[in-house]
Structure formats: structure tokens, C-alpha cells
Amino acid sequence: MLNRMYDWIDERLDITPIWRDIADHEVPEHVNPAHHFSAFVYCFGGLTFFVTVIQILSGMFLTMYYVPDIKNAWESVYYLQNEVAFGQIVRGMHHWGASVVIVMMFLHTLRVFFQGAYKKPRELNWVVGVLIFFVMLALGLTGYLLPWDMKALFATKVTLDIVESLPFxxxxxxxxxxxxxxxxxxxxxTRFFAIHVFFLPAALLALMGVHFVLIRRQGISGPL
Structure with a gap:
């Protein structure tokens, strides 16, 4: 059944060359954990992407129930947490995933830095990666307010005070x-919700697209 569907699509869109160009790509020997134990450090980028996908999918589920106004925000989160089937699990994945993705990205950044993978010809990809890091941090900050509890309220006040202290x-x-x-x-x-759900994800997807294109063109960096 799946083969027939693929053939039907391929006959009209000729996707086989595109798919082969994406899938038939040799992985360098130094990133194969079966041959080099140190190759595990090259997994941090893939793990970051995996957790990011979980964040996107779980966030889409949460927005089906979340109400972004001060009268109903906390109640909608409470309803999701206690009344919706698997709501507590999905919210927990999104909550803890926000921390896990930062840890994975930090480890990935350390690997790139200490192995000198930011040097020529990968300077642009390093800049894009740093921008992705900042977008991830901004997603964490804007998402922290959305449950609209006391902890989120006071944390956001501190964040806004820090922003206000910036010169000019x-x-x-x-x-x-x-x-x-x-x-x-x-x-x-309302603004934090819009930034968290629309603006930052759009920036993240665009930057990740550039990041992956550059990785594909330049290849995975080698060890020192």
C-alpha cells in the first residue's frame, strides 16, 4: 500500500532524486559510535533536534487547550493537567523538554567550540547556531509566563527588569x-503567547533550515 502511494506521488512529482540526495549521504567514519567511542559527542546535535521536534509537537497539543488571557490561562492549564487524557504527560514532556533542549544545545555548542568546528569554512554556521541558541532561550523565557501562576509572574517581572536595564x-x-x-x-x-507560539518558532525553523543546509554542504566537522 505504501509502495503504491509512493509510486503514485513519485510519478507526478519525481521525488525519488530528491529523496536519494537526502538519504544517500555517507556518514564520516569518525562519527560512527560502533568504531569510535568518542563519536557519541557528535550525537548532541541530533539529540537537540529530536527534543526540539518533541517540543513542537507537544506545544501544538497544548495550544489546543490553552487560553491566553489572564482570566482563563491558569484554569486552562489546570484543566489540561487534570481533565484531558494524557494532558499531564504531554505538559510534562513540554515542561522538562524546555530544559533538556537547552542542556543538549549547550553540550553541542561545547563540542563544536572545543573541536574548533567554528573555524573556516564553518564560521557562518557557527553564527547561525548561536542565533538558534538565543532563540531557544527566548522560547524558554516567553513560555515561562504562560501558566500564569505566581512563580511565572514574579520570574517574568525579573526578566523585564533585566531587559529594562539594557542601555538605550x-x-x-x-x-x-x-x-x-x-x-x-x-x-x-498576550504578547508573550504570540512571541512564543508564532514569532520565535518561525525564526527557529528558518535558522534550523539554514543550519541543516550548511551542514549538508560543508559536511560534519572532523576531530582535532
Whole structure:
């Protein structure tokens, strides 16, 4: 059945050459854990991508129940946590995955740095990777407010105070993020939700696309 579907699609779109170009790609010997134990350090990038996919899928599920306003945000999270089938599991995956993806990305960045994989000709990919790191951090910060509990509220106030302390752009940046520069309220929650669900994921997917294209063109960096 699947072969017939593939043949039907391939006959119309000629996807076989594209698929072979993606799939038939030799993996360097030094990244094969079966031959080199140190090859496990090359898995951090793939693990980061795997956890990112889990974050995206679980986040899509959460948005089906979450209500981004100050009257219903906490109640919607409570309902998801206690009434929706497997809601507690999915929310737990998303909650802990937010920390795991940062750890994996940090380890991946360390591997790239200490092995000198940021040097010529991979300077641009290093810059893209650093931008992805910042986007991930921003996703964690904006998502922290969404449950709308006391811990999230006070943590967001601290974050906005740090933003406000930036020279020149601090005050307008805080106003942009919070809506009202004096309190963390309805506008803040709505803006954080929009940034977390629309703007940052779009930036993340674009940067990851560039990252993967560059990896494919330049290959996986070798050991020192």
C-alpha cells in the first residue's frame, strides 16, 4: 500500500532524486559510535533536534487547550493537567523538554567550540547556531509566563527588569514585550503567547533550515 502511494506521488512529482540526495549521504567514519567511542559527542546535535521536534509537537497539543488571557490561562492549564487524557504527560514532556533542549544545545555548542568546528569554512554556521541558541532561550523565557501562576509572574517581572536595564534600548524593549511598562498584565501575557507560539518558532525553523543546509554542504566537522 505504501509502495503504491509512493509510486503514485513519485510519478507526478519525481521525488525519488530528491529523496536519494537526502538519504544517500555517507556518514564520516569518525562519527560512527560502533568504531569510535568518542563519536557519541557528535550525537548532541541530533539529540537537540529530536527534543526540539518533541517540543513542537507537544506545544501544538497544548495550544489546543490553552487560553491566553489572564482570566482563563491558569484554569486552562489546570484543566489540561487534570481533565484531558494524557494532558499531564504531554505538559510534562513540554515542561522538562524546555530544559533538556537547552542542556543538549549547550553540550553541542561545547563540542563544536572545543573541536574548533567554528573555524573556516564553518564560521557562518557557527553564527547561525548561536542565533538558534538565543532563540531557544527566548522560547524558554516567553513560555515561562504562560501558566500564569505566581512563580511565572514574579520570574517574568525579573526578566523585564533585566531587559529594562539594557542601555538605550531597554525601556522601549520592555514596553514592546510587556505592553504596559508598569505592570505585568493581560497585554504581557498576550504578547508573550504570540512571541512564543508564532514569532520565535518561525525564526527557529528558518535558522534550523539554514543550519541543516550548511551542514549538508560543508559536511560534519572532523576531530582535532
Amino acid at each position: 534600548i531597554g525601556v522601549p524593549m520592555k514596553t514592546l514585550l510587556a505592553g504596559d511598562p508598569t505592570i505585568v498584565g493581560a497585554q504581557t501575557l
